[in-house]
Amino acid sequence: MKVLHVIPSLSPTLGGPTQVALQIVKSLRHQGIDAEIVTTNYDETKLLDVPLNQCVEYQDVPVWFLPAFPHPFKEYIFSSALTRWLWQNIDRYDILDNHYLFSYASTCAGAIARCQKVPYTVRTQGQLSSWALKQSSLKKQFYTAIIERHNLNQAAAIHCTTLEEVEDLKKFGIKTPTITLPLGVDPPEQISSASAELHNLYNIPQEKLIILFLSRLHYKKRPNLLINSLNKIVAQNNNFHLIMAGSGEADYLNYLQKLVHKHQLTNHITFTGFITGRNKHLLLQGSDIFVLPSYSENFGIAVAEAMVAGLPVIITPGVQIAPEIATADAGIIIEDEAGLTNAITQLLNSEAMRSRLGKNAMVLANDKYAWKGIVSQLICSYQEIVNTLMSLSEISY
Template sequence: MKVLHIIPGLSPELGGPPQVALNLVKSLRNLGVEAEIATTNFNRPEPLDVPLNERIDYAFGNDPNDTVPTWFLPFNPPALKEFIFSRALTGWCWKHIPEYDVIDNHYLFSYAPTCAAAIARWHKVPYTLRVMGQLTPWALAQSRRKKQLYSMLIERRNLNAAAAIHCTTEQEAEEVRQFGIETPTITLPLGVHAPDPHPAARSQVRARYGIPDHVPIILFLSRLHYKKRPDLLLQTLYDLKNQGYLFHLLIAGSGDSDYLNQLQQLTAALGLTQCVSFVGLVIGEEKDQLLQGSDLFVLPSYSENFGIAVAEALICGLPVVITPGIQIASDIAAAQAGLVVEGELEPLRAAIAQLLTDIKLRQHLGERGQQFARSRYSWRKIAQDLIPAYETIAKQT
């Protein structure tokens, strides 16, 4: 069985979705499915330095075996957020989509999956769609009129004609129904890999950023976007600092330069410069060290369809403070694997203060969270559950 995954880009600038596609395709291939990716070379400020218009084994992890067969097609600047138009991808899809049994499209309101869905319908190749949090009320409210027009002209037809819609939570499946779509849904979580242990991570992280041993490290690890609310976290920590709490915040992630400047200016205005470090984009071993060397993880996001960074923190045994807008929050709360609080100043401040002062609670939540993540977020298990769905869909032609 041949399965093609279509995604707008694999740039780290696009956050978690590229990692989802790469890890899922690798896990499918390990189970005997002939899975590949077609995408663009989108990246900022410069395009990805990869061979174009040919199939390559794209390396994406620490392990030399972390490669997946990928077709990179050039995108046409300027790239408007995640839309990322590519004339070359259009021609490639028209020529090659008939060679596959199932097309698995990642994302909505973006050119690559839109184009692939239309071409797949023309060639009568069944396809699926991953909504990737784009149907949450918060997401639909952003650029609302554009999305309403795009939905009316294109996206509703894509969704209604799909063989299935991939959802990561029951809440996301319900949002598909609320959008008026009756297409069958497949609900499977996303996965994370447990990284290799780094016994010296704590000392290495503290040495790198000049953090004393007695000062707890708070980690914010995500794409820098106002949806993630790092500004709320900074305001919360301003209050805690004034109350005498000790901490050092590591803000790890990249994003729009103007927004990064705003955050840095806010940090200075709140007098937090000495206890906040902007780490930038981290990947691979550096990312693993941050997750294993920090004391707690905080993500006060408005909306996340899943929250890959949260799952990564959990599997590393890092206690988490998150908000209900992260759709795995209810599962984490039910498993008592983290603290879930409303995205407001007072509850967020109380939760962080509790973990800053209670080492035993941090250890307890970290252990429960790690057990929970290992049992729920295995890429191999997710791929095993997905294969029968692909086989059923492939038989529909």
């Protein structure tokens, strides 16, 4: 079976979706499936420096990069080269796995797949949650009416990562069959001296507990809420240091830095920018608490990464794996700033609580979010779709 994953961009700065696409294809190939990715060279600030119009090994995965076309609606990521490539090559694949909604790559791939009778699936990636649909709502309503609803209705299946995402799809009026599989994480390579190394790397006193925010610096993720909470905590307990690891648009980053200065928290907060590789492993293994007070996350891959590293997590109900975390006693679910302030205070004051939640988090992540088992189920779903199409073709013949 030959599988093509279609995603608008693999820019590292786009966070979870990029990582997920690469990891799924890598895991598929480890299990004997001939899987590839087609995408563009789009990046948030500049074009990716990658070979174009050829299949290259990119982070151990075969990827076709096509040139993106600059235009005012940058989130749409148009590419005429991608259109030509898909039209000429799509029939070489047994099934397509399309990532994202409201974007040219998945829209174009779905349309061409229908013309050439190649089955495709779609990953909505939380873009149908009530919060997400309110963002740029008029553009999304227009796009839905003329393109996206048909694209979803004609898919062989919709990939959902949680039951909440399935409900979002139903509320949107889509009756296409769903495949509900969580995303996965791999246990990190252990760094025994991670805590000491992390403190030394950012010149943090060894006695300080490290709170980690690891995600894009975007208003959706509400890092400002975390900063405001720490402002309320510092007078009673200043035994912490927040590491904000992630990139963001310059204006929003400037707003956060001004907020830190306003609250006189400069000595308690470090902005690292985008982090990857060994330094990311240091962050996950050397920190003490993970916080993501996001408005909306269909899964929250960074949350799962924190859990598999044994960190207690503080998240909102908007992170759709929150019910599983609550059931497993693997973290604290908060609703607002007061709840966040209370949760951080509890964990700062109780090593036993941090240890209990962290151990439960690691167990949950290893039991439920292991790539090998998830991808095995995904392969079965692919095969069922391909077999169904073949059966229908034989009947038609």
